[in-house]
Amino acid sequence: MKDQYGRTIDYLRISITDACNLRCRYCMPESAAGCALEQAEQNPPLTVEEMLKIVHAAAGLGITHYRITGGEPLVRKECVGLVQKIKAVPGTASVGITTNGVRLASCARDLKAAGCDSVNVSLDTVDAAEFAALTGRDALEQVKQGICAAKEAGLLVKLNAVHRKELHAQELIEFAEQEKVPVRFIEVMPVGAGKSYVGPSNEALKTELEQWYGACTPDLEKEGNGPAAYVRYEKLSMPVGFISAIHGKFCGSCNRVRLTSRGFLKLCLCYENGVDLREVLQNGTAADLRDVMAQAILKKPMEHCFERPKDMTEHHLMSGIGG
Numbered sequence: 001m002k003d004q005y006g007r008t009i010d011y012l013r014i015s016i017t018d019a020c021n022l023r024c025r026y027c028m029p030e031s032a033a034g035c036a037l038e039q040a041e042q043n044p045p046l047t048v049e050e051m052l053k054i055v056h057a058a059a060g061l062g063i064t065h066y067r068i069t070g071g072e073p074l075v076r077k078e079c080v081g082l083v084q085k086i087k088a089v090p091g092t093a094s095v096g097i098t099t100n101g102v103r104l105a106s107c108a109r110d111l112k113a114a115g116c117d118s119v120n121v122s123l124d125t126v127d128a129a130e131f132a133a134l135t136g137r138d139a140l141e142q143v144k145q146g147i148c149a150a151k152e153a154g155l156l157v158k159l160n161a162v163h164r165k166e167l168h169a170q171e172l173i174e175f176a177e178q179e180k181v182p183v184r185f186i187e188v189m190p191v192g193a194g195k196s197y198v199g200p201s202n203e204a205l206k207t208e209l210e211q212w213y214g215a216c217t218p219d220l221e222k223e224g225n226g227p228a229a230y231v232r233y234e235k236l237s238m239p240v241g242f243i244s245a246i247h248g249k250f251c252g253s254c255n256r257v258r259l260t261s262r263g264f265l266k267l268c269l270c271y272e273n274g275v276d277l278r279e280v281l282q283n284g285t286a287a288d289l290r291d292v293m294a295q296a297i298l299k300k301p302m303e304h305c306f307e308r309p310k311d312m313t314e315h316h317l318m319s320g321i322g323g
């Protein structure tokens with residue numbers, strides 16, 4: 001469907017849990033983890049059946065692309081089965097998953113068999129000590145094994161790295177070259193614990209990388225359904241992606257809405273606007289659910305206001321929203 005500004009909304013990110021097996025400092029630092037757990041106990045996540053009802057309604061509104069996220073989606077046992085079920089919904093064009101990769105090795109083949117189209121692995125550093133300091137867990141090897149297993153299973157893999165000021169972009173690019181998977185750098189958004197990490201611009205990084213890898217040119221072949229702009233450097237075999245929500249605001253072409261694990265349909269990362277679908281899931285018909293979702297999507301805000309954090313109304317952790 002189209003929203004009030006004429007944008008086609010065809011992409012739904014589904015957070016299936018707030019829980020996570022890492023404690024990334026910019027997302028769910030140890031200090032905030034207890035609070036997230038308490039909230040989850042008070043308000044449990046949607047069941048798979050409830051999520052599927054929402055997916056059927058979304059399909060009726062023209063949503064064709066889905067991405068499963070979290071928290072860490074692979075800590076929820078039903079994740080692979082959910083991928084398979086969404087893939088079977090008429091109209092589904094793709095189902096991807098965004099994961100920290102810690103549990104990926106053990107389920108990569110099952111994800112492929114379930115019809116998963118792509119796996120985005122979040123990896124901010126390839127230095128084991130830095131990984132442990134940033135995520136609170138000594139799990140870099142598991143993530144690397146997960147990436148290998150996903151490739152071996154025939155899944156399309158991309159790496160996502162948050163652009164912190166401590167980023168060692170070259171090391172990540174070299175790892176990506178070696179693994180033959182594209183890497184995308186994501187500007188930090190002032191959501192939750194991310195507020196203290198906002199700053200570095202992807203545009204500056206893009207130019208800085210030219211001194212190592214030669215001139216870059218836009219890669220016009222569109223990769224995926226997301227906001228990443230890809231470039232190719234003369235000396236690299238893989239494209240490098242830049243997701244620049246702050247310095248390269250792409251709201252005019254935003255095609256997505258988000259479902260939180262507690263059943264809240266969220267319209268923009270920046271604001272709390274949206275609708276709680278619990279009530280209509282429990283007491284309404286399938287048509288009611290679709291109508292409630294359509295009314296909410298229509299009102300999707302025109303653009304984020306991350307450049308004016310005081311105007312933001314979203315105060316949850318990113319792990320509770322899904323990124």
Ligand code: SAM
Nearest residue numbers: 027070071072098099100122188189194318323
């Ligand atoms: N646990 C999974 C993972 O890490 O890929 C999925 C959930 S995580 C919230 C989704 C993505 O959001 C990750 O790539 C993570 O790095 C990114 N993220 C978290 N906080 C962010 C922030 N403040 N700004 C930009 N990206 C952020």
Ligand code: SF4
Nearest residue numbers: 020022024027071100
């Ligand atoms: Fe967990 Fe992903 Fe957030 Fe890291 S970025 S704490 S892995 S949800």
